Amino acid sequence: MNLETVSMALGDAAADLIVLPELPFTGYSFRDRNELLSLSDDPKSSSIVEKLAELCAECGFKIVTGFAERAGEKCYNSALLVGPNGVESRYRKLHLFDREKDLFDPGDLHLEVIEAGEMRIGMMICFDWVFPEVTRTLALRGADIICHPANLVLSYCQRTMLSRCTENLLFAVTANRIGEEDRTGTALAFTGRSQVVAPGGDILISSGINEQELAVAVIDPSIARNKMMTSRNHILLDRRPDFYDR
Ligand code: ACM
Numbered sequence: 001m002n003l004e005t006v007s008m009a010l011g012d013a014a015a016d017l018i019v020l021p022e023l024p025f026t027g028y029s030f031r032d033r034n035e036l037l038s039l040s041d042d043p044k045s046s047s048i049v050e051k052l053a054e055l056c057a058e059c060g061f062k063i064v065t066g067f068a069e070r071a072g073e074k075c076y077n078s079a080l081l082v083g084p085n086g087v088e089s090r091y092r093k094l095h096l097f098d099r100e101k102d103l104f105d106p107g108d109l110h111l112e113v114i115e116a117g118e119m120r121i122g123m124m125i126c127f128d129w130v131f132p133e134v135t136r137t138l139a140l141r142g143a144d145i146i147c148h149p150a151n152l153v154l155s156y157c158q159r160t161m162l163s164r165c166t167e168n169l170l171f172a173v174t175a176n177r178i179g180e181e182d183r184t185g186t187a188l189a190f191t192g193r194s195q196v197v198a199p200g201g202d203i204l205i206s207s208g209i210n211e212q213e214l215a216v217a218v219i220d221p222s223i224a225r226n227k228m229m230t231s232r233n234h235i236l237l238d239r240r241p242d243f244y245d246r
Pocket residue numbers: 022096097125126127128150151152153154
């Protein structure tokens with residue numbers, strides 16, 4: 001059903017890059033691992049990925065989407081960068097949140113930055129926001145834009161991302177879920193307020209708490225390549241990693 005909603009919403013979107021929330025095609029509150037396994041998919045043979053790739057070919061954008069990724073006996077809470085020819089990059093959530101630890105396998109891939117047209121894209125998923133190492137690693141690898149599919153249930157992330165974008169001088173797109181889900185008897189309420197944040201922490205877009213929305217921000221990704229916070233302070237080169245060990 002969400003695939004139909006996404007296809008309808010994106011059909012006339014004028015954008016280069018689309019970011020969807022975490023796990024948009026399966027829901028989030030799985031009853032158990034067996035249910036998750038039954039809903040997960042290998043991206044190589046997924047009809048959802050095929051449809052998203054078709055949309056990319058028709059509309060000229062790329063899509064970052066959350067995805068329940070099946071890999072043999074393993075299942076990851078993943079983000080995929082999809083282009084007209086299918087999956088171009090994949091990230092498997094490194095920091096599993098709460099009950100996710102009983103359901104998913106922890107991510108086992110290194111953080112990577114991929115070029116998409118003029119943009120250098122890094123991906124992280126929801127609870128990764130609480131680990132500044134993730135955005136910092138992506139910044140060190142040259143990311144201009146962090147694509148951040150989310151199903152946030154805590155209230156801190158949106159404001160924390162302003163700091164992540166300030167300390168790393170890059171853009172972040174947090175695409176968050178709205179509404180509630182109660183498949184397990186414990187209702188989860190998602191916090192909405194998807195946002196696009198600029199280097200320095202300015203909020204370019206902040207969506208509603210409960211409205212489904214397609215919002216478009218116009219940005220110049222190359223702004224994120226200037227890491228000078230003052231004329232004498234380069235935020236990456238001024239680091240003192242020799243003193244950061246325990
Ligand atoms: C979360 O990481 N989905 C809260």
